[in-house]
Amino acid sequence: MAKQTQMLKGLLEGCILKIISKEETYGYAICEELDFYGFDNLTEGTVYPILTRLERNKLIYSIKKVSSLGPKRKYYYLTEEGKEQLKNFIDNWKNMKNRVDKIIEEDYDG
Amino acid sequence: MGKKINKKAKNMIIMSLMGTIFLILGTFVYLNAFSESNKGQSIINSGGNIFKTPQGVIALTIILLGIIAFLFVFFIKIIRGKNVSKLNEEYDLAFEEIREYIGVSALSFTEKRELVDEILSLFLEAQDKGKSVDEIIGKDHRMFIDDMIRAYGVKNYFIYDLLTGLQYFIFYLVAVSLLLFVESSEDYFNVNIDYTLILFFIISAFIIIPMINRNKRKSISNGNRNNLLFLPVSIAITIGLLGGFMVLMRVLRKYFININIVEVLLNDGIVIIRSPLTLILMIISIPVIYFIKKTMRSIEK
Numbered sequence: 357m358a359k360q361t362q363m364l365k366g367l368l369e370g371c372i373l374k375i376i377s378k379e380e381t382y383g384y385a386i387c388e389e390l391d392f393y394g395f396d397n398l399t400e401g402t403v404y405p406i407l408t409r410l411e412r413n414k415l416i417y418s419i420k421k422v423s424s425l426g427p428k429r430k431y432y433y434l435t436e437e438g439k440e441q442l443k444n445f446i447d448n449w450k451n452m453k454n455r456v457d458k459i460i461e462e463d464y465d466g
Numbered sequence: 467m468g469k470k471i472n473k474k475a476k477n478m479i480i481m482s483l484m485g486t487i488f489l490i491l492g493t494f495v496y497l498n499a500f501s502e503s504n505k506g507q508s509i510i511n512s513g514g515n516i517f518k519t520p521q522g523v524i525a526l527t528i529i530l531l532g533i534i535a536f537l538f539v540f541f542i543k544i545i546r547g548k549n550v551s552k553l554n555e556e557y558d559l560a561f562e563e564i565r566e567y568i569g570v571s572a573l574s575f576t577e578k579r580e581l582v583d584e585i586l587s588l589f590l591e592a593q594d595k596g597k598s599v600d601e602i603i604g605k606d607h608r609m610f611i612d613d614m615i616r617a618y619g620v621k622n623y624f625i626y627d628l629l630t631g632l633q634y635f636i637f638y639l640v641a642v643s644l645l646l647f648v649e650s651s652e653d654y655f656n657v658n659i660d661y662t663l664i665l666f667f668i669i670s671a672f673i674i675i676p677m678i679n680r681n682k683r684k685s686i687s688n689g690n691r692n693n694l695l696f697l698p699v700s701i702a703i704t705i706g707l708l709g710g711f712m713v714l715m716r717v718l719r720k721y722f723i724n725i726n727i728v729e730v731l732l733n734d735g736i737v738i739i740r741s742p743l744t745l746i747l748m749i750i751s752i753p754v755i756y757f758i759k760k761t762m763r764s765i766e767k
Contacts, residue, residue, distance in 0.1 A: 383584070383587075383588060384588065384591045384592070399601065399602055399603060399604050400588055400592065400602040400603060401602060401603035401604045401609075401610040401613070402604075402613075404584070404588065404613075404614060405610075405613035405614050405616070405617040406617075408614060408617035408618060409617040412617060412618060423587070428583070428587075429587055430584065430587075
């Protein structure tokens with residue numbers, strides 16, 4: 357966690373919000389999804405604190421449901437504020453991506 | 467995996483059972499030892515019905531509390547113990563260490579239980595998928611658990627310990643006043659508490675208990691594989707401080723009693739709870755401090 361930059365943490369939070377927005381999901385499944393999309397060196401130890409912080413900041417909420425594996429599992433959903441934050445994140449990211457892309461393309465041209 | 471009964475759960479149940487039995491036994495010893503020393507309120511004088519005396523009521527309350535506490539611990543441990551027993555050895559070790567650490571963290575009771583359940587859930591899933599502990603939470607277990615606790619918004623142990631100590635201190639004062647009242651049958655709002663006793667409470671609440679918690683946290687963060695190592699050290703700290711305290715009082719009495727302040731400290735006392743209002747304020751302050759601690763947490767984000 358100490359090695360992660362602020363930027364990566366912010367990006368991860370946004371990605372996690374998006375993953376939660378798609379369908380109800382739980383901690384472990386979120387990790388697997390991130391892994392599937394290429395974040396394969398993330399440990400659950402990194403993702404879980406982010407989930408806790410998001411819930412603490414009321415961007416997501418959780419409901420405990422019975423799972424086959426043992427203790428009840430926390431399923432996460434976006435709150436209204438979470439949906440707003442997700443929209444902000446996507447806008448910011450697209451903006452950022454545009455600017456960075458332009459600068460990089462210019463380099464190659466010159 | 468398999469039918470291994472969680473040792474820790476079993477220990478907790480045995481300890482709470484023994485604690486309850488001691489409470490009950492101690493109460494009966496107390497009742498018998500003091501049955502003649504009260505002004506007309508002894509068990510004998512009340513016609514054999516111990517529940518008519520203040521001692522009887524106190525004893526009954528203590529016994530009931532003991533039984534309730536025992537049942538509470540029993541059920542919580544059984545329910546979680548069933549899941550914990552599913553952990554394999556590697557996960558079990560890590561889980562116990564983490565559980566211990568969460569126990570002495572500054573989280574509230576509900577938050578601690580929530581967090582422990584979450585981690586247990588995580589461990590069971592990861593174990594099911596065949597991953598190792600280090601794979602999912604990294605090699606530095608302490609950093610992982612610190613991150614989880616920090617996500618709840620807690621950072622400053624010192625103030626937290628101070629506030630907790632204050633709660634204990636208030637509780638001691640109220641409780642000891644009650645005991646002294648029962649023993650002497652005087653007006654509860656005129657109970658005189660010795661200064662030495664007050665000093666002892668201050669040491670217990672603000673030094674011994676925080677020290678034990680800090681020692682617990684440190685022993686876990688040092689990666690102590692034997693996570694019960696904190697226990698002998700905690701006992702040693704307690705005995706050491708208590709013993710030191712008693713020795714200090716003896717020395718003061720023997721050599722320094724001619725100094726005015728020392729004489730007052732050793733022989734006099736003070737009435738702390740002087741009116742029903744004071745008592746009510748003191749009792750209310752305990753949950754109030756609890757909410758202060760909680761608010762502190764949500765501010766520290």
